[in-house]
Amino acid sequence: MFFRLDQMIRPCVSTVLLSCTLTFLPMAAMPCGFHAVSARESVVSSLMDGAVVVLATTDPDMPFQYKASEAIKGDLTEAEIPFLVDSTTRRKLGSNLDGRVLFAKNAETGNWARLAYIDTSNRQVFQHILSNLEAWSTQRVSRYQFFGSLLSHKEPSIRNMALTELDQAPYSILQTLDTSSDTQTLLGSFSNPREMYLKPAKILTLGFSDSEAAGQFLLQGFERSLTHAQDRLLGAYATAIIERDGLDGVNKVSAAVSAASHLSAESQDAIFQAMMIHYLHGPRQTREAIAKTLRHWIVNDPGFAEIARNSVAARPDSLVPSQRRGIRF
Structure with missing residues (x-):
């Protein structure tokens, strides 16, 4: 899933704070899997x-x-x-x-x-x-x-x-589907070595489960992934937690991030993209919580502003020929 920013983060007169005006512009939906390994062709x-x-x-x-x-x-x-x-x-x-x-x-x-x-x-x-x-x-x-x-x-x-x-579906389509599944079967097969390539898809599917076991598994997986700089399942965990718990999910992700001793640039980028998926496709309360969280991170962590800018700048096809109305933070 890619995102468009047509107004990047600008430095303020203050050397401590950054300006917090971002314009997030939705683009055509793209496949939205997070892959620890290359996704297999379906x-x-x-x-x-x-x-x-x-x-x-x-x-x-x-x-x-x-x-x-x-x-x-x-x-x-x-x-x-x-x-x-x-x-x-x-x-x-x-x-x-x-x-x-x-x-x-x-x-x-x-x-x-x-x-x-x-x-x-x-x-x-x-x-x-x-x-x-x-x-x-x-x-x-x-x-x-x-x-x-x-x-x-x-x-x-x-x-x-x-x-x-x-795993090939745009996330906005996934949210409209009946993705009822056997939670215990998904959890029981999660560490199957023959199904490692399915981990991201399993995580995202668990985000649509109201099972308490699924909720605990996702949060524990997210907290564990935060301790590994190169863990590329982090974004899938964050996306699933917010999907499952909405506003409370944003708070859970934010609290776990705040408690982490250090986050690599890769981890920050994964969390940013997970937040943006739900900022573009989530309900109003979730969107407002994400806006507040991102603004807090940008103001208090100058490095995060650079991560957000680079996350979009790395994708040259994310630019649009004409400005669309966005949301100001």
């Missing part, structure tokens, strides 16, 4: 970007190689899948004659990607995905609504796919 994005999309099984003549059996996009003659069939997939395909593996070849790079193993447990979900690809290219909200409905699916692979898809 299944839907891979399908949309694919020049060739096929379902495949093992080649009867060479059981360690794949053979495309059905073309979803493109032609079967273009489907020379470069991967070998691993032992687990070979056993699955051998015991389930209806099982298939979904592959896509990127139109730009020509690289193949394995997207999913499809059987009776998830076939209906993938049929819905494949039949709605064209519509979703222009109807993003319906795409994310569908995956929001899968967060409580009984199949872990479907839940994880839903999290990956929702």
Whole structure:
């Protein structure tokens, strides 16, 4: 999520205080995940970007190689899948004659990607995905609504796919979705080493839970992240706390920041961006609390003003050709 400032922080006559006039200008919504590692491309994005999309099984003549059996996009003659069939997939395909593996070849790079193993447990979900690809290219909200409905699916692979898809969504859209999920399942799987890439999405999803366990987990995670200069989950924690608790969440984040002995520039930037997400998309009381908090930090910490300015200046595409009305602090 990027933000526009068309009036940066200016030095005052006083050498101690900074001027506190900021104009925050919303821009087109951007995907809003906070990533400890690079976000994975979602299944839907891979399908949309694919020049060739096929379902495949093992080649009867060479059981360690794949053979495309059905073309979803493109032609079967273009489907020379470069991967070998691993032992687990070979056993699955051998015991389930209806099982298939979904592959896509990127139109730009020509690289193949394995997207999913499809059987009776998830076939209906993938049929819905494949039949709605064209519509979703222009109807993003319906795409994310569908995956929001899968967060409580009984199949872990479907839940994880839903999290990956929702990690691509603009935060303003996330706030409109029914993101009901099994909080205990999310908490229980949080440290799964195979799902590290899903941590930011899990944190943001927990922000929509009214569970006390979720609230405690988020605050403890935020306080723990404050002690690590390079912890890039900090912004996700702050965003989720404010989403869940509103005005009280702003106060919790502010209190934890005030109690921290030292914050790196990276940590300050992450907190600033989390605050700005809710300043742009939050209710009035939350926005007012954020404005008050940011003004306090800017006045009392000259370094924070520089962080806020640099956070926006680092993004040259954040400038607008004409001034829009903003909010003055």
